[in-house]
Amino acid sequence: MILTVTPNPAVDQTIDMDEPLEADSVQRSTGTRFDSGGNGINVSQFVTALGDETLATGIIGGFTGYFIQQNLASFDVPTDFCEVEEPTRMNTAILAPNHQYRLNQSGPEVDSEVIDELVDVLQEYQPSIVNIGGSLPPGMEPADIDRLAGAGEWDTALDIHGNDMIALDGTYEYVKPNEVELEDATGIAIEDIDDCAEAARQLQSDGFERVIASLGAEGAMMVTPEETLYAPSLDVDVVDTVGAGDSMFAAVMWAYEQGWDDERALRAGVATSATVVGHSGTGVKHLDPTELMDDVRVWTLRS
Template sequence: MKSLCVIGSLNMDLVTSVKYFPKPGETIFGESFKTFPGGKGANQAVALGRLGAEVLMVGKVGNDIYGTKYLEVLRNNNVKQDGVLIEEGISSGVAIIQVSSEGENNIVVVSGANDKVDCNYIESKWSLIEEADIFLFQLEIPVNTVINTMKKLKERGKIIILDPAPAAKLPDEIFKYIDYITPNETEIETLVEKKIDNDEDLREAAQVLFDKGVEVVIAKLGSKGASIIKEDEYLNIPGFKVDTVDTTAAGDSFNAGFAFALAEGRSLEECVEFGNAVGAISTTALGAQEAMPTLEKVNEFISKRD
């Protein structure tokens, strides 16, 4: 099995459960408050660790209680933390999350130490980084760091997966380094600056990304599953029905499941199905990482549908 490396963010999620999201100027009473480890990068790393992958996390936390806690979380979830530094004089990243009674969420992120993951830091960890085969990126560390790191990895023939989240318009250069890009509907609309209303719109949006250099688009479509889009192929892989509690890390979990299956050498269709399963299971408990499954649980989950 190929080894994996996640280069990205580590946040502590401060989660409030509410009946509904307050309107501007409105004060409501929340139903509960909990603290969970999160951040798109670390979510993907922890999900991979739970599945049993060999995975290295690269990023930074602050010199505070959240940073210390996160190193413990990584260690307890089979994630190598040699690539994570405690940055002095700054807070760890935090995400303030509201989750409604319907399982929807909104999120405010304070980047903290994640903003200090610069190219010099990547260079200082390069001997560890280049040992991996498959790399997962997101957009919660500086984009310049992401682009320059991808470029170096591409020159060495590594496999690169980008989860373009949070949604952002990106420089054209980044796309020529990407093997697999995994946007949801909002993110692909942002990337191509076009509204997506149907499959034809999605194909046209994917073509824009192909023209810029992307190899494969994996479009995450929520309850509808995910679509594999290549220049000459469009295939939808159905999702799984579950009782949703919290969708906070569904996309991160999908990416971890997809990358794990890819590392095992499965077909692209099997990789996306596996990603759909991991993503679905992850929504069945409150908190980004609480319901992330083991390999045994995912295989059992998929077999029940078969």
């Protein structure tokens, strides 16, 4: 089982406007959408779509937390969240002509008792992989991630902010940075694929067995103990890039659960991401990486 931990989930509200925003005026939107947000939540949705066993946990509260539970149930994603009194945060995106506006809340304050509850959830289910992803809520520190990772025999996969990566003391089996997070974690300015490879190798030397970097339109890179693999993205019609990196990471972990090797896992990740960007939002109910895997090219880069 791939169990996901989203410490600071969100309800993502997307508001569509057909006119520019104006100060000190009352305007009406043309449409609004609400989605469950957060790296781990997205990964669990994609693992479910891939047909594998998963469970989503994390910290929720209030009416927005209730929405997340009900929304995930509609996608057949099992959940076992830890609850606090304050409502789960809401992140708002306003899509107006020529401009986008985003306002992200910080999230509810958490304490050590909630971390204890998370440890209990992980130990109850004993998954093969624990994926911890997204931002940390107020009151939670990188040391708490070390504690969650070290509470059992599972492999741990991370998708957290670059500054949090370098503050960890433990060693980890998987980490998925994007280009910005690679720069933040290593201090290496990334302008091309070679820079990315250098930064990913440096990050690996800091205690991560496999670095799976999502590079947006440029594709994905995987640094293993033996080699550095690079796969360009597929040429597909792009509708929405939200969740593309999460879907890639979910498919890589799913592939390892099937016993696939590194190259085949990377192919599965890039193929899955290519499918997901053809849909709006993260609510894809069925994914089959094998439909596009033969189209994915993988190159081995020299060290």
